[in-house]
Amino acid sequence: MSTTLYDKIFQAHIVDEIGDDALLYIDRHLIHEVTSPQAFDGLVQKGRKVRRPDLTFATMDHSISTRSLAIDACGPANKLQLQTLADNCAANGIELFPVGHQKQGIVHVMGPELGLIKPGMTVVCGDSHTATHGAFGALAFGIGTSQVEHVFATQTLKQSKAKCMKVEVTGARPLGVTAKDIILAIIGKIGHAGATGCVIEYCGDTIEGLSMEERMTVCNMSIEAGAKAGLIAPDQKTFEYLEGREYAPKGADWDAAVAYWKTLKSDADANFDVVVELAAKDIAPQVTWGTNPGQVIGVNQPIPAPENFSDPIDRDSAVKALKYMDLKAGQKLSDLTVNHVFIGSCTNGRIEDMRAAAEIAKQGKVASHVTAIVVPGSVTVKAQAEAEQLDKVFLEAGFEWRLPGCSMCLGMNDDILGQGDRCASTSNRNFEGRQGRGARTHLVSPAMAAAAALAGHFADTRDFVGND
Numbered sequence: 457m458s459t460t461l462y463d464k465i466f467q468a469h470i471v472d473e474i475g476d477d478a479l480l481y482i483d484r485h486l487i488h489e490v491t492s493p494q495a496f497d498g499l500v501q502k503g504r505k506v507r508r509p510d511l512t513f514a515t516m517d518h519s520i521s522t523r524s525l526a527i528d529a530c531g532p533a534n535k536l537q538l539q540t541l542a543d544n545c546a547a548n549g550i551e552l553f554p555v556g557h558q559k560q561g562i563v564h565v566m567g568p569e570l571g572l573i574k575p576g577m578t579v580v581c582g583d584s585h586t587a588t589h590g591a592f593g594a595l596a597f598g599i600g601t602s603q604v605e606h607v608f609a610t611q612t613l614k615q616s617k618a619k620c621m622k623v624e625v626t627g628a629r630p631l632g633v634t635a636k637d638i639i640l641a642i643i644g645k646i647g648h649a650g651a652t653g654c655v656i657e658y659c660g661d662t663i664e665g666l667s668m669e670e671r672m673t674v675c676n677m678s679i680e681a682g683a684k685a686g687l688i689a690p691d692q693k694t695f696e697y698l699e700g701r702e703y704a705p706k707g708a709d710w711d712a713a714v715a716y717w718k719t720l721k722s723d724a725d726a727n728f729d730v731v732v733e734l735a736a737k738d739i740a741p742q743v744t745w746g747t748n749p750g751q752v753i754g755v756n757q758p759i760p761a762p763e764n765f766s767d768p769i770d771r772d773s774a775v776k777a778l779k780y781m782d783l784k785a786g787q788k789l790s791d792l793t794v795n796h797v798f799i800g801s802c803t804n805g806r807i808e809d810m811r812a813a814a815e816i817a818k819q820g821k822v823a824s825h826v827t828a829i830v831v832p833g834s835v836t837v838k839a840q841a842e843a844e845q846l847d848k849v850f851l852e853a854g855f856e857w858r859l860p861g862c863s864m865c866l867g868m869n870d871d872i873l874g875q876g877d878r879c880a881s882t883s884n885r886n887f888e889g890r891q892g893r894g895a896r897t898h899l900v901s902p903a904m905a906a907a908a909a910l911a912g913h914f915a916d917t918r919d920f921v922g923n924d
């Protein structure tokens with residue numbers, strides 16, 4: 457029988473059947489300070505230990521400052537959370553990359569760059585953007601705290617089979633259209649709940665043409681369409697990315713691994729429950745106007761009117777979103793003044809994102825009313841960017857250059873926006889209050905964010921292309 461990539465990985469990890477569900481073996485468990493403390497507590501109460509500390513890796517990312525390496529920089533509550541992670545990792549023999557460590561970074565940036573994620577793996581983390589790792593052809597999904605405890609104790613997880621959605625993007629990508637624009641356009645098309653109950657497999661020549669970092673940006677936001685996970689079949693680019701990374705297989709193990717990885721693709725006649733098709737030529741640089749990532753338009757489109765939506769739920773949500781975002785139907789994005797720009801996060805905090813933003817940043821100065829911060833996703837990204845002198849480009853243009861962490865992606869640290877602030881952000885969620893109470897988030901690509909910083913309002917990156 458012909459099967460999908462999702463089916464293949466799922467089947468290969470079944471340890472036991474429990475009614476209609478399966479008990480899956482988990483190959484990699486990533487943890488951070490926010491969702492692990494209760495899980496560790498649960499173990500202690502039941503007198504258990506972490507079964508496979510060697511398959512588990514921890515980092516500090518959400519609750520840390522990007523201005524200081526001190527773990528108390530964001531106050532006593534954050535310090536306690538970070539110290540608890542350090543204590544729990546030490547007690548269970550889990551490798552931790554704390555603040556200041558060479559390998560520290562946002563969990564979804566640090567994992568892939570160390571080679572911890574391999575095609576065909578099952579990967580979990582108590583974090584919804586775990587889907588990022590699907591870029592390697594791994595079945596990667598976020599789990600809740602009680603599931604974190606279950607994985608700690610057993611290295612397995614009970615799972616039901618999801619539906620499979622194929623999202624095929626074809627054709628040459630227009631100049632100035634990035635991976636972020638592709639995924640925002642996909643979510644715009646299917647809606648923020650459009651892939652609920654599904655694992656998405658992204659395919660088509662446009663997806664194949666993406667670099668590994670771009671694929672991570674696409675898979676990262678699968679959850680923003682409601683999907684359980686996002687997958688891209690591994691190929692030569694995947695193998696080249698992994699070869700030589702610290703935790704990637706070596707020697708004969710490498711050869712055997714690649715031979716297996718080459719089998720990891722959906723059969724040509726595999727059946728998908730849902731198929732969605734997009735032509736890359738129809739995608740423009742995207743900007744979200746609302747309070748969910750599906751409320752998105754091309755940079756040159758007007759803010760939509762609620763009457764444009766035929767579904768009454770979408771219409772109501774547009775009314776609410778326009779009110780929160782302080783926008784009027786028909787307004788042009790280029791007329792919207794932004795006073796904050798955030799470049800970073802697990803969606804767009806990688807070296808290629810830094811390069812794309814710097815490419816625009818070097819063409820001008822941050823507008824005087826804008827505060828713009830650039831936050832590399834990991835210590836490795838920061839070091840690479842500095843080796844390329846991108847930090848100098850940003851500082852010269854008036855951006856701040858910060859330490860790695862989740863930062864302004866969500867209000868869990870000291871990078872918080874105020875009431876009424878309007879931010880062009882390269883993160884993945886524009887929910888009400890996400891970046892601070894009453895703050896307004898517009899999701900964009902790194903190039904679009906840098907362009908907004910210079911212009912002081914949204915601007916079309918295609919006007920900057922080739923201007924150096």
Ligand SMILES: CC(C)[C@H](C(=O)O)[C@@H](O)C(=O)O
Binds near residue numbers: 490491582583585
């Ligand atoms: C704090 C964490 C549980 C959360 C998540 O699950 O995604 C965070 O990373 C987010 O992006 O909102």
Ligand code: SF4
Binds near residue numbers: 562564802861866884
């Ligand atoms: S960068 Fe943002 S989305 Fe990613 S893990 Fe951190 S808080 Fe979550």
